[in-house]
Amino acid sequence: MIDVILKKGKEKAVQHRHPWVFSGAIEKVKGKPENGEIVKLLNAKGEFMAYGFYNDQSRVALRLLEWDEAVAVDEAWWRAKVGVAVAARSYILEDGFTDTCRLIFSESDYLPGLIVDKYADHLSLQILTSGMENIKPVIIDELQKLLKPASIFDKSDASSREHEGMQPSFGILAGAQPPELVEVVENGIKYGINIAEGQKSGFYCDQRDNRRVFAGYVKDKAVLDCFCYTGGFTLNAFKQGAKTVTSVDSSALAIETLKSNLTLNGFDEREHRAIQSDVNKQLRKFKEDGEMFDVIVLDPPKYAPSRSALDRAARAYKDLNRPAMLILNPGGLLATYSCSGAMDMTTFKQILAWAALDAGKQVQFIHQFCQPGDHPVSATFPEGEYLKGLLCRVL
Known part of the structure; x- marks a missing residue:
């Protein structure tokens, strides 16, 4: 096993079991390891x-796996x-009310670069690191033994693979081709999930709770x-007795899937309107048209992929x-989210305070949202905490 020597003074994060070592913290590599190869990290004194x-x-030159030198990182370990x-x-x-969730959450489950989501009897897998790519056959075999899925589908098309020198990977890894829409249940609500063409791994189960x-x-x-996507908040709203729901998303596929999900749950006769549009543009149009709402959900994509973009x-x-605050009836509720790991809750609250000031509104924070238990946050990897949200009363 090739030795990698850490620069003097760079030991603290490793000792605290943070799983990342950046390239700038490395003093020397004794040999020429292949990308994805398991190496031994030593401090400046040569100690394991x-x-x-x-x-x-x-930039993350090392993704750490095991801190006990006596433990072999072998097939049994994986x-x-x-x-x-x-x-x-x-x-x-x-409980039978949910058959979809995240099974493996990368570094937060001590498996850096591996994400696995369960959709009923099907699995969607993303491999984002070269090391995990090398271990893929073992991972697939173990998932088959544990869960006996109808299929395992590869959705490893994330841009982070480029940073590891890998090409996208897409398609069936095991089992049969999943149907165009896999029917799942979350919180007692049915969804048709398009694993092959859907965003990310196919569905956003991190918003379940x-x-x-x-x-x-x-x-x-x-x-x-x-940003309704395939209707998670829309369907839950109808289940709990919303009078009307308007759903907005820029994706035609998302809107069509949302409509089929309404039918799947018997909500297609409810007072619903689907609008395919850019959300910012549509919010301005609602204001111009004098249209008001009692409750608004804002669940945008990641705006800050890194601290430099904050x-x-x-x-x-x-x-x-x-603009969302401007089209809420007095005392209306705004459920607003950020899935940017670089955005902390304190900063997010401050941004909302600024938005309220510009809108001439007052805001009360009445509930904080976070990611659910299948998206755990390791105590040694706080970067795993990315989803945050606030329920605001706008006065």
């Missing part, structure tokens, strides 16, 4: 620190880690669901939330 994946094309992660989600799937909590506030209300993202969040 950890085993990890190496990649010289990535299978055990997968088994622990899968077993930890069993409580979500036991938040959708349920949000829906408790919508009975007899006029609801606007922005200032630009802050402006984007402000420019999104301000």
